[in-house]
Amino acid sequence: MAFFQPLLTPPCHCSLTLFLFFLVVPLLPPAAPMPLHEVYSPRLAYRGPVIPVSNLVKFLERLQVVALNSFGKLDFDLKYYVDLSLKFDLNSTERAFDALSRSSNGSVPVEDLKTFIGEYFDSAGTDMVYSDPVDFVPRPQGFLPKVENAGVRAWALEIHNYWKNLSRKVSDDIIHRPDAHTLLPLPMPCVIPGARFREVYYWDSYWIIRGLLASKMYDTAKGIVINLISMIDEFGHVLNGARAYYTNRSQPPLLSSMVYDIYLRTGDLEFVRNALPALIKEHTFWNSGFHSVTVRKAPGGNHSLSRYYAMWNEPRPESSLLDEKLASKFVNNYDKQRLYSELASTAESGWDFSSRWMRDHTDLSTLATTSILPVDLNVFILKMELDISNLARAVGDFCLAYKFLEASLVRKKTINSIFWNSEKGQWLDYWLDNGSHKGVHTWDAQNQNKNIYASNFIPLWIESFYSDSIQMKKVLKSLRNSGLLCNAGIATSTINSGEQWDFPNGWAPIQHMIVEGLARSELKEARVLAEDMAVRWLRTNYVAYKKTGYMHEKYDVQKCGDFGAGGEYVPQTGFGWSNGVVLAFLEEFGWPEDQNIDC
Ligand SMILES: *[C@@H]1O[C@H](CO)[C@@H](O)[C@H](O)[C@H]1NC(C)=O
Ligand SMILES: *[C@@H]1O[C@H](CO)[C@@H](O)[C@H](O)[C@H]1NC(C)=O
Ligand SMILES: *[C@@H]1O[C@H](CO)[C@@H](O)[C@H](O)[C@H]1NC(C)=O
Ligand SMILES: *[C@@H]1O[C@H](CO)[C@@H](O)[C@H](O)[C@H]1NC(C)=O
Ligand SMILES: *[C@@H]1O[C@H](CO)[C@@H](O)[C@H](O)[C@H]1NC(C)=O
Ligand SMILES: *[C@@H]1O[C@H](CO)[C@@H](O)[C@H](O)[C@H]1NC(C)=O
DSSP states (O other): GGGHHHHHHHSOOOOOHHHHHHSSTTTTSSOOOOOOOHHTTSSSSOOOOOOOOOOOHHHHHHHHHHHHHHHHHHTOOOHHHHEEESSOHHHHHHHHHHHHHTTTTOOOOOHHHHHHHHHHHTTTTTEEEEOTTTTTOOOOTOOOTTTHHHHHHHHHHHHHHHHHHTEEEEOOOHHGGGGSSSSSOOOOOHHHHHHHBBBBBBHHHHHHHHHHHHHOOHHHHHHHHOOOHHHHHHSSOOOOOOOOOGTOOOOOOOOOHHHHHHHHHHHHHHHHHHHEEEEEEHHHHHTTTTGGGEEEEEEEEEEEEEOOOOOOOOOGGGGHHHHHHTTOOOOSHHHHHHHHHHHHHHHHHHSSSSSGBBBSSOOOBBBBGEEEOOOHHHHHHHHHHHHHHHHHHHHOOHHHHHHHHHHHHHHHHHHHHHHEEEETTTEEEOOTTHHHOSSSSOOGGBOOSSSSSGGGGGGGGGGHTTTOHHHHHHHHHHHTTTOOEEEEEOOOOOOOOOTTTTTEEOOHHHHHHHHHHHHHSOOOHHHHHHHHHHHHHHHHHHHHHHHHHHSSSSEEETTTTBBBSSSSSSOSSSSSHHHHHHHHHHHHOBBBOOOOOOO
């Protein structure tokens, strides 16, 4: 903790003037901004402890290989095997495993393997047990007041009821025998996305929390945040998910948004006070080490930006055989490790996988995520700075509030300087030059990625950008002409690569950020478009739900009522963030009595 002392007692002087500044003109930029480096230096790199992949994970990967050889490819999910829990200690389990008779191709007779797994393991998912949410009521008071239509209200209540289905806590055995599980202990109950995603995920949690807030489940929402903060305490960052095999990567950083939105609904200052140190620590994580890159552009000089970069150079355990197969085209170890690192870094981006990160859109082995400065990540960090500033102000720490306001002003300039392309009316990802992972990069207009991705519009989500009506008009025109606005929602990209974060898939979080930003704009046409896109999204979710009985992880935006496909696993149901966005949209826009919700 001593490490963060400089941040908490900063070199900026909290004079009376500064105090009054925050009191009187809360969010206006100061007349003469201090240079960022004088007030806050993220380069005091914090690198928290990271547990090396456990022996258990290594063993389960071996089991995974034998299981695939023995059971065959049909319905085989690699992740299932790294989610198994040991009934006995690892040594005796390994001994029994090694004693199984094997044929020359490494397979074990199906019945023998089934018996072994049944005898030695508890099945995946048993490490998380059902937990009755303390703040759940079947019909919350004041639930979605703007939803008038009875059919839509009944559907919304069913989705609300899913919070009960998706609520879990870690089993007692996790506490008593942590080494027998790949699941990491979490102090509070939580809400999982669903299906094969049996544990807490980082960025999913933001939209789950948005839904929980619409459902008035404030304690459950706070519990999720407390869990994520416990990861920062232990690892120095929020993990991709709560598993031993996710320790070396994070996910799009939205913890500050969670804390801020919960604060806005509950006014709980104690909660904010407890969260702030973790938020500051996370800000440092994303602005130091390999995550941090400097780009030089005249006349502004050096700009500090962030990229996704997982500290991992092996196959991802939950997908190890897929990763190995992809890497098998490379002969030397260096190239294989580089690909593994790119695969894990892409998982950190949340967009796994997408043409967005591929040098050749037809070849996944050309992933180059660590050579890209992503628009959305840098917007999330700007949001983090604004959130920290606002939260610090709420608890009366004006000095901290001022520092992060400063940081946000610098980053807003940086985002417009490096990513903004006024010809296209979009913010474009930036490709770093080859082979120069260190040092300063010199900005070159040619390095902006000219392809159209929904992420090019994510800046709309935050006030710094949606409140600029002149820029907004340009962006709006560009969005309408982008090819992303489809019958049943906003497409992820215009490229059909077969990967799941590409055309024709639409994802709830993307819809939500773009629609929410448009809805908050002062431009009437932006607000009209927001509602139109929200209605399309709600219809397709509703019709797919009635057709299949499930809420889906992603949808096909070409046709109302179709869910999505593509990528490395079968489409999932449940589903945390889709449920959250439906409730958030219904809360924002309502649904009139006489408006049909069918396609
Ligand atoms: C491995 O060998 C067994 C028995 O020899 C056979 O049944 C099985 O299909 C083989 N598996 C693969 C993946 O070739
Ligand atoms: C498991 O085996 C390793 C080496 O084979 C040994 O060092 C360790 O003490 C054993 N653990 C238990 C719990 O028996
Ligand atoms: C989930 O919901 C369904 C009804 O929608 C119910 O039948 C089932 O028992 C629930 N499962 C859990 C674990 O609550
Ligand atoms: C930019 O960074 C480089 C490398 O750290 C440094 O040499 C240079 O002086 C910086 N330029 C400005 C304008 O700060
Ligand atoms: C995970 O991170 C730790 C700490 O940085 C490192 O020692 C370990 O080698 C990393 N694991 C992989 C597989 O790269
Ligand atoms: C960077 O390297 C990749 C292959 O490693 C190559 O395909 C690409 O053209 C290079 N880009 C530049 C700008 O040199």
